Amino acid sequence: xxxxxxxxxxxxxxxxxxxxxxxxxxxxxxxxxxxxxxxxxxxxxxxxxxxxxxxxxxxxxxxxxxxxxxxxxxxxxxxxxxxxxxxxxxxxxxxxxxxxxxxxxxxxxxxxxxxxxxxxxxxxxxxxxxxxxxxxxxxxxxxxxxxxxxxxxxxxxxxxxxxxxxxxxxxxxxxxxxxxxxxxxxxxxxxxxxxxxxxxxxxxx
Amino acid sequence: xxxxxxxxxxxxxxxxxxxxxxxxxxxxxxxxxxxxxxxxxxxxxxxxxxxxxxxxxxxxxxxxxxxxxxxxxxxxxxxxxxxxxxxxxxxxxxxxxxxxxxxxxxxxxxxxxxxxxxxxxxxxxxxxxxxxxxxxxxxxxxxxxxxxxxxxxxxxxxxxxxxxxxxxxxxxxxxxxxxxxxxxxxxx
Numbered sequence: 440x441x442x443x444x445x446x447x448x449x450x451x452x453x454x455x456x457x458x459x460x461x462x463x464x465x466x467x468x469x470x471x472x473x474x475x476x477x478x479x480x481x482x483x484x485x486x487x488x489x490x491x492x493x494x495x496x497x498x499x500x501x502x503x504x505x506x507x508x509x510x511x512x513x514x515x516x517x518x519x520x521x522x523x524x525x526x527x528x529x530x531x532x533x534x535x536x537x538x539x540x541x542x543x544x545x546x547x548x549x550x551x552x553x554x555x556x557x558x559x560x561x562x563x564x565x566x567x568x569x570x571x572x573x574x575x576x577x578x579x580x581x582x583x584x585x586x587x588x589x590x591x592x593x594x595x596x597x598x599x600x601x602x603x604x605x606x607x608x609x610x611x612x613x614x615x616x617x618x619x620x621x622x623x624x625x626x627x628x629x630x631x632x633x634x635x636x637x638x639x640x641x642x643x644x
Numbered sequence: 645x646x647x648x649x650x651x652x653x654x655x656x657x658x659x660x661x662x663x664x665x666x667x668x669x670x671x672x673x674x675x676x677x678x679x680x681x682x683x684x685x686x687x688x689x690x691x692x693x694x695x696x697x698x699x700x701x702x703x704x705x706x707x708x709x710x711x712x713x714x715x716x717x718x719x720x721x722x723x724x725x726x727x728x729x730x731x732x733x734x735x736x737x738x739x740x741x742x743x744x745x746x747x748x749x750x751x752x753x754x755x756x757x758x759x760x761x762x763x764x765x766x767x768x769x770x771x772x773x774x775x776x777x778x779x780x781x782x783x784x785x786x787x788x789x790x791x792x793x794x795x796x797x798x799x800x801x802x803x804x805x806x807x808x809x810x811x812x813x814x815x816x817x818x819x820x821x822x823x824x825x826x827x828x829x830x831x832x
Contacts, residue, residue, distance in 0.1 A: 460676035467683075500739040513794035516770040518722050571788070573737040591769075597734035598794045 469496045471601065473511065475523050479585035483509065484523070488610045491523075493601035501575060501596025504529065509603040512577065515591045521600060524587050528576035533569050536589055568593065575599070688804065689714045689732070695782030696730070696744055699817040700803070711805035712813070714798035722751075722771050722793045728815040731775065732798040736788045742797060745775035745784050746818050754826040758786045758819075765826070766790070778818035 471493045475484050484491075493511055497503055504510060506526055514520040528534045570576055574593035579585025588594060681687075691700050691710040700710050714732055718724045725731070725747055735741045749755045751770045757763060758776075768774055772790035776782065785791065803809050822828050 457673045457677055460680045461673070464676045464679055500734070502739075513792070515772070515792040515794065518720055518771055518793050571737065573735065573739055595734070595736040595739065595792070595795060597736065597739035598792065599739075 470494055479579035479581050480523060481581040483580045484606055485608050488608055489606045490609050491603045491606045494604050495601040498602035501599040511600045512594060512598045524577035524579050526575050527578040528570050530570050530572045533567055534576050536566055536568055684716050687714050695777035695779050697779045699778045699814055708806055710803055712800050713802040713804060715801055716798045719796055719798050727821050730800040730813050731796050733791055733795045744800060745777050747773050748776050748821050749774035749825045755824055761786045776818050
């Protein structure tokens with residue numbers, strides 16, 4: 440009986456890389472399924488477990504983006520990370536950048552909930568800003584716990600990865616324990632208290 | 645006899661058609677692989693414009709444009725860049741086009757800006773670059789500010805055409821980083 444020779448493996452390998460490359464092309468330029476997480480888009484998106492469909496073909500690089508679209512962009516201040524926010528203004532619009540208080544930076548507190556020092560990102564709070572050409576202003580639906588254009592400033596449209604068309608909530612997977620669960624224990628909670636989100640004596644620098 | 649020869653021609657035509665279409669489909673199936681290499685490994689590009697004169701597209705070229713290798717491996721990795729690297733990035737003012745500039749400053753550094761930037765000093769935000777063209781008339785960070793790593797597409801390290809300028813792109817050119825960045829040590 441003939442064993443699988445060299446030719447079989449090279450043919451299989453060539454088929455494999457062609458399929459993988461085609462899928463990669465599809466994922467990068469046409470559409471993608473992604474899972475979102477975090478507090479910044481409540482109540483539109485859940486804190487965990489929302490599976491979204493990203494339309495890349497029509498909306499990569501900020502093409503055909505309108506005010507009100509929920510978009511996924513590459514995070515300006517971190518590499519290989521993406522964030523999901525809503526478009527609040529397009530080029531030519533004028534926005535008022537508010538100085539909404541956020542929790543002061545503390546170790547262990549998730550990124551969504553703290554404010555970057557605005558001097559680092561050169562955005563003027565409490566001022567009117569005109570969106571330059573090629574940029575958009577993004578805002579999280581849960582403005583109180585969202586890191587968005589109030590910290591980053593107007594974001595270049597080229598950072599837009601795609602537009603979220605729909606979301607399906609598929610709750611987080613959980614092994615059932617041998618005893619009844621505590622009420623609410625299957626929803627992942629941050630260790631956040633109300634006092635954390637009230638304006639504190641720290642002023643935002 | 646005409647019927648026999650016409651039947652022979654038909655069979656041949658069908659065989660040729662099948663062979664051509666099969667070869668075409670196999671050829672097409674390799675296009676995504678080439679596209680992957682072009683977008684994530686290395687590709688070749690013609691350089692337009694004079695914002696990097698005289699490093700790229702110098703006057704001595706006449707009407708000819710430089711052709712360079714665009715290295716896309718690790719293009720989105722912030723720590724892999726050194727001061728003086730020439731990079732290709734998406735134009736912040738027009739996402740459909742790309743521009744080529746040189747990296748002058750990194751995150752956390754303070755830059756003495758040039759006209760027409762509104763402030764004289766600026767601190768670069770996390771994961772952003774300050775880029776400038778070697779030509780003093782270029783439209784660069786002095787116009788649109790620091791650029792995030794997400795906009796960077798490729799590195800330009802090698803010129804392949806014209807042949808008399810074949811070789812690596814010089815690591816210095818444009819404004820001296822020591823005069824642009826506040827607090828830069830002499831040795832850099």
